[in-house]
């Protein structure tokens with residue numbers, strides 16, 4: 001029953017995983033191609049060129065990331081460039097897409113992706129040129145203010161549905177047990193998630209919300225009371241005991257002692273970290289034995305390769321990974337996780 005309900009919440013908000021993955025893919029693909037096009041990349045490939053010539057022309061470094069960008073382009077089912085006998089060239093049979101045509105074919109629930117795809121796609125050039133851009137710089141860029149864009153996006157139905165599904169996947173005993181406990185929310189983002197978690201728990205669980213990006217934390221602190229009132233004008237009273245504490249910190253190095261929390265929650269976060277396996281060992285360290293670990297992490301193959309390129313444009317982001325890795329990284333800590341739906345909803349008891 002829990003599983004069915006969890007599936008239903010995800011399906012209602014995003015439609016089928018394959019369809020939403022493919023449509024999201026086309027949006028991110030469009031903006032990556034646009035970024036490369038603005039650079040003169042496709043014009044240059046009107047003549048066949050070697051890999052070395054392309055790297056020299058655009059100042060791209062010889063890296064695993066650069067290779068992945070090229071591989072993604074040439075192995076796409078609609079490949080805008082071809083590779084033959086060591087030469088890359090524009091594919092005359094595949095025109096560059098237009099945003100209007102893609103959005104016209106995209107489920108309205110997924111169109112929000114265009115808002116973040118545009119600023120994030122520009123960053124792939126920095127990574128191709130090996131400029132040292134980390135997560136904080138990605139989010140706090142002066143020219144695009146990714147923080148502000150995430151402020152809108154994290155407020156959309158899909159994100160709220162995933163949070164709801166995370167709670168729906170817990171047993172009713174677990175939901176009750178969390179009352180009066182200490183919860184760490186890792187990668188809290190704009191404060192929308194903090195407000196929703198707080199409301200799911202009716203203000204009866206002490207939340208410590210952590211994020212490494214100062215601009216994100218600032219937003220979260222400012223937004224939290226506004227979101228509470230917007231979502232539920234009759235929400236329980238916020239007191240000094242149930243008011244969330246916001247703290248700067250990374251999932252891979254949590255600034256807390258061992259066994260500081262009873263519960264942990266994360267969503268849409270691990271792929272941004274440099275080392276998701278380390279983040280897992282950190283969460284196991286700070287959640288006390290017998291505590292609860294829950295949340296979500298979208299896993300391969302339900303994320304698309306173009307989105308992955310965009311996430312990995314930050315030099316210290318690992319990108320998406322496979323379900324098998326996720327299960328194994330927890331198993332290495334002695335924990336068996338229970339995963340549901342393509343949104344990677346998880347729950348586990350910390351019996352490490």
Ligand SMILES: C[S@@+](CC[C@H](N)C(=O)[O-])C[C@H]1O[C@@H](n2cnc3c(N)ncnc32)[C@H](O)[C@@H]1O
Pocket residue numbers: 135139150154159186187188189190192193210211212213216249250251252266267268269272273274
């Ligand atoms: C897509 S947002 C999701 C925010 C929130 N979890 C939600 O779903 O509303 C990703 C968040 O992860 C944060 N983040 C990035 N790297 C992180 C890290 N190493 N540790 C913790 N959070 C991180 C970002 O700053 C950002 O706030």
